Amino acid sequence: MTTDRLISADELTAPREPGVAIRERRLGSITGYHGTAEDLVRRSQAGTLRDRGRSFTQAGTCSSFCATLQLSLIQDAVVINHAPAGCAADFPMFNLYNRYGQVKRRLEVANARLFTTNLTEQDTIFGATQKLLAAIHEAYRRFQPRAIFVTASCASGIVGEDLESTIEQAQAELGVPVASVNCEGFRSQIWATGWDAAYNAILHKVVRPARAKRPELVNIITFIGEDYFSELLRPLGLVPNLVVPFTTVEQLKRLSEAGATAQMCSTLGTFLAAGLEREFGVPEIKSPPPYGLAATDGWLREVARVTAATGSVEEVIAAERRAIAVELESLRARFAGVKAFVAAGPSHGHSFMSVLQDLGMNLVGGCMLHHDPKLDNGDPAADTLGHVVKHYGNVRYGVCNKQSYEIVNLIRRLKPDMLVVRHPSLVVSCAKLGIPTFFVDDEHLALGYRGLIRYGRKISDWLRNPSIERTLARHAPLPYTSWWLDQAPSRFVGEEA
């Protein structure tokens, strides 16, 4: 159908990669834990960590959401969700991210290219692979995308839709990569599995072996934040390549050319970073992401060691630390004695734990959406929670997949002065406690040395006027019984499996 083939006829018949295994099985990841950070690190390293389920739960998130978030912002691809139309209810969010991100990046503003096959009851009985094939062709006709991603759903998974052969057929007919993304929601309670499924599709259907290396290029696996990586890497003569949102298929195809791969959050890109190293020889920067002084020092040294960095990394570190020293001291004086609590996904939440303590706050606890006892690279140096414990000491720590009833209960007990929350649907629940609740939208805000100052200034303003939280606390009760608020936070958390 097209002469502009991205893949050769040989590649079309290459053996298919199986879908990526879920994190529970691949990494031993868990969603239930109450204890301390030090204990969790120790048990993760010893391989003795076991999950604890919950007999009562609130709605979480699923792999399909996470997979689509990454794929929907690739500017010249399309995503087709093989699902009932309800699974497409996250499209408006991704379309906003797309349009808003295009405005910020001065790109032409246009809708994200997102489709649903709108599975009906009939389809669940008689199958809908022909419908999917027609959808792929129709999506291609509309946009001539450079890649097509087909995301699975609970419904398509349970009724046993054969996505693979449909996709292979479509790819052969269209001559562009058509990839299946095995992100059925029911398969994993750890929605980060969806990142893995999306990256698996990119790694095996889009990325090609490098024809020429670009040693100055550092792939950064991230979301949609401002490009503060440039200010961090420029002094070393390096250039960040922010992926996957707002890239093109061509850019992704050439991920193999970079001098290294790093991540804004190690739990986000673990599968892609390790895969690029394993399959395309692009070294992964394994030390924790550059948030907080110690992590930034270590990350820059590691980047400099692994890549073709120019300039003295020690001089860069010393100069950057000098540049922020005065204001950092004044922020530390401002935040002295402020008790903070972090609720976020790992390992970005671990980064917040470092940043808040570098800013002079007293961290009273953290609760993360899940826990990976190891990452795909299997390297103990990549342990982000271990980094926090080593540099800042032990702290109360929980693992909880967005159970707001449990987190609210825990926070009420710890009585912090400030909350840092990174997950949208948790924010208001926490704010109803009347505690200043800082939602971190731009995940790069606190990046590097200067990020400490940017972040500190923001928080300082936020702390000065928590009138929204106070109004909520007075007028918007939490939907929880007083019985529940008197129970231990782990009341519904079961024994280790």
Added chain:
Amino acid sequence: MTSVLELPTHFCALGAQQSVAAIERAIPILHAGPGCGYKLHTGLGGFNGYQGGGYSGGGSMPCTNTGEQEVVFGGEDRLRSVLEGALKVMDGDLFVVLTGCTSELVGDDTGHVVAEFRSRGVPVVYAATGGFRGSNLLGHDIVANAIVDQLLEPAAQIVPSLVNVWSSVPYHDPFWAGNLAAIRELLAGIGLEANVLFGPNSGGLAAWRRVPAAQFNLVLSSWPGVSVARNLQRRFGTPWLHQPTLPIGGIETSRFLRAITEFAGVADSRAARFIEAQERAFHYYFERAADFFLEFRWDLPSRFVTVSNSWYGIGISRLLANEFGLLPSHQFVTDDPPEEFRPAIVKAYREIAPEISAEVTFSQDCETIRHTLRELDAPAPIVFGSTSDRDIARELGGCHLSIATPISDRLVVNGSYFGYQGGLRLIEDLYSSILSAVQ
């Protein structure tokens, strides 16, 4: 609507979780996969006017988060466990268990589990809202009928002037809360008490228990709510009045109020005086705004396109054609109305105003809309639709106002496009956005 959809405007039946969250102190409990609740919250409540989660929506909704275990071995025990927990943890008066694709496809007998709890005296009902069953508009009726069928008893006495209102579907219509408040206010003006059932000060479970006592049911939409009114007529003998178009502006609202007063038997001088006063206020503002319409608007599009639910599209079309001097271009109905309601919708578009009619296409697929508009040999239009329609409006050199799901380019707190006020508000919002864009 079974073919591929690009950026759909309606989601699945489980979206009715939002209808439950809109009932005061009602708690939706999902027997569904782990992502359904959050996805539907973002599409219907979040990135749709940024309406938020409220008391029991968003991240607060209990859910079984169906996993592989339940898919392989069944999820009834898991549902029992989550229901037990919900009754202890969640502070609510009414609990509605909604099923998703997973629990329905694996064949859980959710109704049976819920009935066990109800037999213990727990105010809990079950709604079969598996995503593949249809849209969230169907889901809304499924939930309302579940409460009617499983919880309501015949009334000892009918309360004269009490009217149950079945209209704007909560959250899917971002203006639902404002519309329901406006309906209540206008009906109060003609001597009726509106039981709006959703939104602030609507009364929660106690209001639902009053449903069988109503004098009549008012369905104010093309078709959502009709199955509920029919059900209530069957079960309790309550008569119902169908007003298929949202009344917006002076002419339509007065016509609507007169129809209600006739049906309710309250067409007295008090009602007439109220309608007159409302019209006088409407035309006071109309007269002053006429300076703008006649002296500035020469440069702006005079044709309009609606891409919305049929009852909104017809309401907006009648307002613009009958009172604001604009002409309809092609119209698009996105709510996938059941066949029995389509002829009336087509007829309403054909007869928008004397000598003025419009063609209508039933579709919610972006491409159908884009293609049809590109092929029209017509001047640049004003497009009333969702945020997804901004691109085609711009491509055609026209203007755009988001009034339909999904809306990510507006914040909607309690805005309303119902009634006299709603008509003025629509005009105000439209031309404010245009004036802002040209400066």
